[in-house]
Amino acid sequence: MKPIHIITLIAFIVSMSSIVCGLLLEVDYAQKLVGFGVSGLFLVVFPLFSYYRWKGKDVKDYMLTKENLDKMRENQKNNKI
Template sequence: MKYVIILVVLASFGAIVYGFSLDEEQADLANKYIGSGTLGLFFVAMPLFLLTESRGKKMKDYMLNEENIRKMNEREKQKPGNQ
């Protein structure tokens, strides 16, 4: 999966760079390449990356709820120098 993500990112950046390198006469085609590269990054590569990196982790630990706020406050009080 790691290599698929890298491939999608490189292809997306390649499309964006190619879109910027096209002449002004082909502005419509350039915009399509730039747009498809951007969509590839944000709608394909980023969700794939987030899915692979968050596998096996509890989302409850990362949510800001009352229990986690209390834990953060307790840790802050226990730090040296905070009195």
């Protein structure tokens, strides 16, 4: 496993356990546990996961540019035969 994958997995487990503990435990700071867990998911886990999955890919392949629209139209014409 790659180090970024391990870090993402650990951050995910910590965030989810914080949310679960906040929901199940009857302590004064339960809402803070849930809040830190959700913040960890959105501010740490999601960006790490996005970086890991998009690394090395060309963003222009996924954008709707004139060239990509022309390719899609051409593919539709070829598939309707």
